[in-house]
Amino acid sequence: MSPDRGGGARTASLESLLASREVLVFCGSGGVGKTSTAAAAGLAAAVHVGGRVLVLTIDPAKRLADALGLEGIGNEERRVPDAVLRGAGVQPRGELWAAMLDTKASWDDLVLRHAPDEETARQILDNRLYDNLTSRFVQSHDYIAMERLYDLHSTGAWDLIVVDTPPTRNALDFLDAPQRMADFFGGRLLRWLTAPYRLGGRRGARLVNIASKPFYQIADRILGTQFLQDIAEFFLNFETMYQGFVTRARAVERLMKDQRTAFAVVTTLEGAPLREAQYFCSELTGRGYHLGALVLNRVLPESFADPGIAAAADRLVSEPDEVADRLVELGVGGLTDPVAVARVLRTIGTSFQDYAVVATREAELREQLAKAPEVLATVPTFADDVHDVSGLARIGECLLGAQLPSARVRADARAGEAEHRPR
Amino acid sequence: MIDLLDRRLLFITGKGGVGKSTVTAATAMVAADQGKKVLLVEVDAKGNLTNLFEHEPVGFDPVQVYPGVFAMQLNTEASLREYLKLNLRIPMVGRIGPIANVFDFVANAAPGVKEILTVGKVCWEVRESIEGRADWDLVIVDAAATGHVLAQLDAPRTIRELVQTGPIRGQTEWMMDILSSPSLTALNVVTAPEEMPVNETIELVARAREETTVPLGAVIVNRVLPEPFTTEDEPVFAALAGPEATAVLRAELGEGASGVLDAARLAVALRRSRVPHLDALRDAVDLPLLYLPFLFVRDHGLRVTRVVAEALGAELGL
Structure with missing residues (x-):
């Protein structure tokens, strides 16, 4: 479709990005149309590039989830039937699959996999802090999304995984999540907090000898003994999975920085989302991730x-x-x-x-876009919400029809990327 | 007429991208213009709420950003320091680094702990005002987004369930009294007439009723597109957009006439696409709905805050 296909040595269109990468992560601030854009990119890959393409989505609108056949399913991957795609007027060269992230189920899987034995796993799963931790601790969503992505990638079953990122206060929090998780469980603070319980000789033993330590006195006065003990018990169990967490966190980070992974930032041309998008772009590049594309969504027609x-x-x-x-x-x-x-x-x-x-x-x-990545795609405002496969196909066409930005911006982006290429 | 501004504590939430901060700032402006002394609390550490008043970012100590509006930004360490000083009579001079680190850590791990500092500080300001030790007529909180706000508001109850003894447990009592009082408190949701924001709003309203005791106030529908033509004028537009009339318009106005008609078609279609979402919202939510228009403006700042405040004031019957 694009004349660049297989041509230039460098990635120069979204299509070549879809063809050359194994993981494409879409990020952006809330409300800019990230989920639809990610799904549209996945569809475009299945249609124009081929292979087995998986869209991993976090919280799709119900009609979009229905359109992709995701309604009522848990954590597993589902193939979008060819009939659905053909019904929407697209002829896929490859397969389009979709999966939704079920945070709770993913956490349960993780515990069962990493816990040393079934009893410890049970104790963790039954602890009342566990439910709260997995469902309310915001960073746990970020962590589990990255963990799940890693898991899917390491099956080797997918030519391309397109990922929608969870809505967070800061859309880049998810990048730090694996490291933060590892720090969290490996931290000195955790050991400090659980130390008095270890002195008891075995897990869950009574708190001993704390009167002399001011920290515990304060903590005890604020939180109460029972709560401290619950926390300690939970973390002592959780700690048994520590090595697994650290190993995984490192592997996830490696995958994110690998040449096979690229990021796409989605934004609308409104002040606040665009400022955030520019911040993401410079942060991603600065931290050594591969910024592949900037998608300007819901742009009014040039007329x-x-x-x-x-x-x-x-x-x-x-x-x-x-x-x-x-x-x-x-x-x-x-x-x-x-x-x-x-x-x-x-x-x-x-x-x-x-x-x-x-x-x-x-x-x-748009003029002020100081530092744009090599691929700058524009998706116009459509009169209706995108909630079906033909709508996604329409966005997909816009993504692939991406105009190259001016030569100056392109050269800047290349220079920027070269600086951060691993030596 | 909705007596929203007669409460003492308003939480304003909404999905990212719907204009939650602008509406929050506008609400503070409306209340202040009515002569109230308003404490505007920013919870998310984004620090851009004061931009909407063309004011530089503020810290933990309230600063006047507009006549009658004092803004502050919540911060875990400062809240903890204040809490320890006021409640446990533990003076914290200088850095409380290690304790704050431990606290941050426990707060991240144990649900509700971080949230209770936020909600606790806000409730405390309300209680002090009611009892005459502070003079805020109204405390307005730019609360967490829809996904997290319930955890924030429900923190006192979560803590009560987890903490069996200790001073925190005792304090959750009066916090819950304030948070549950319909005459004092209201949770308000900002939304936009689009699928995801409407769905999240419907879900949030249902969950707030089911999972918390916090009274609901209003749903503020932001960015409502104008209906370009009245029912009476619609057939006239249809005729003008037809091939015959278009040809005449092109002859009269030049080639550009087609483009103007296309733009009008887009405006009509954009408006129409929003209607089912507005209907769904009206059907599913039995709270007062306040409508704020989509603004065809350049960017957000004091000017936009004022325009939104005027529209909001009109919706509140002021």
Whole structure:
């Protein structure tokens, strides 16, 4: 489809990114259309590149989940039937699969896999802190998403895994999650906290000899003895999985920084999301990840910047009566009431002017994009929400039809990437 | 007419991207313009709430950012320091680094601990004001996003379940009294007429009722697109957009006429695509709905906050 395909030595379009990487991670601030964009990229890969493509999504809108056949399933991968794809007018060269992240089920799997024995696993799963930790501890979602991705990748069953990232306060938190998890369980603080319980000789023994230690006194006064003991018990059990966690955390981080993984940042052309997107771009590059593409989503059509169209709109606003009289005079389309026609013409003109203000802001923000990655894709505003496969296919076409940014920006991005290439 | 501003504590939540912070800032502005002294609390450490008043970021100590609006940003260590000083009479001079580190760590591991500092500080300001030791008429919290807000509001109860004894347990009592009082507190949700924000709002309202005792206030529907044409004018637009009229318009106005008509079609279609979501919201949520218009503006700042505040004031019947 793209003339670049298999051509240039360097990645120069989203299509070549989809063809050359094994993992493509979509990130961006909330509400910018990250989930749909990731799903559309996965579909585009299955259609134009082929192979077995998996879309790992975190929290899809119900209609999108339904469209991908994800409703009511747990943690497993499901193939989107070819009939569904053909029904939407796309002819896949490869297979499209989809999976949703079930945080709780993934955590349970993880505990069962890493715990030294079944009894410890049981004790962890039954601890009342465990439920809270896995369902409410925000970072646990980030961690488990990365863990699941690693797991799926290491099966070797997928040519490409497209990942939607969890909604977090900071969209890059998930990158730190594995390391933070490892620090958390390996930390001196945890040992400090659980130390008095170890002195008892075995796990869960009574707290001994704490009166002399001011930290425990304060902690005890704030939290109460029972709570401290619950925490300690839980972590002593959890600690048995520590080595597994650390090993995995390192492996996950390696995969994220591997050449086979690339990141795509999604944003709209609004002030706050765009500032955040630019921050993500520089952070990703700065930390040695491979920033593959920046997707500008829900952009107004370029026609709003067309001076000829703007002039026509201005005229409708300033002189609607004259135009209305002419239309009525000619008897066009059964129009008879010049007052009503003038009113509608003026509304048509103002509506254009309103959107043109937004389009101008978008154009200015776009100009300010100081550091864009090599691939800059633009997806226009569609009149309707995207909630079916044909809608995803439409986004996919826009993604692949990505225009290259100006040569200057491209050269900057290359220079930036070269600096961070592993030596 | 909704008596939202007569409460003492308003939590404002919403899905990312719907304009939660702008609406929160606008609510504070409306209340202050009504003569109230408002404490505006930013919970997420993003620190950009004060941008909406064209003011530099603020810290833990409240700073006036607009006449009658004092903003502060919550921070775990500062909250802990204040808590220890006030409740345990443990003076913390200088750094409390090690304790704060341990605390951060326990707070991350044990649910509700971090949240209770946030909610606790906010409730404390409300209690002090009610009892005359502080003078906030209204405390407005730019709360966590929909995904996390219930954990935040439910922290006192979570803590009660986990902590059997100790001073914290005792303090959860009065916090829960404030948080459960319909005359004092309301949780408000900002949403937009799109699928995901509407679904999250419906789900949040249901869960808030099921899982917490926090009273719900209003749902604020932000970014509602205008309906370009009245029912009466719709057939006129249809005729104007037809091939015959388009040809005349092109002759009169130049080639650009087609583009203007296309833009009007897009405006109509965008508005139409939002209608089912608004309907779904109205059907599923039996709370007062306040509508704020989509703003065709350049960027957000004091000007936009004022425009939103005016629209909000009108919706509140002020």
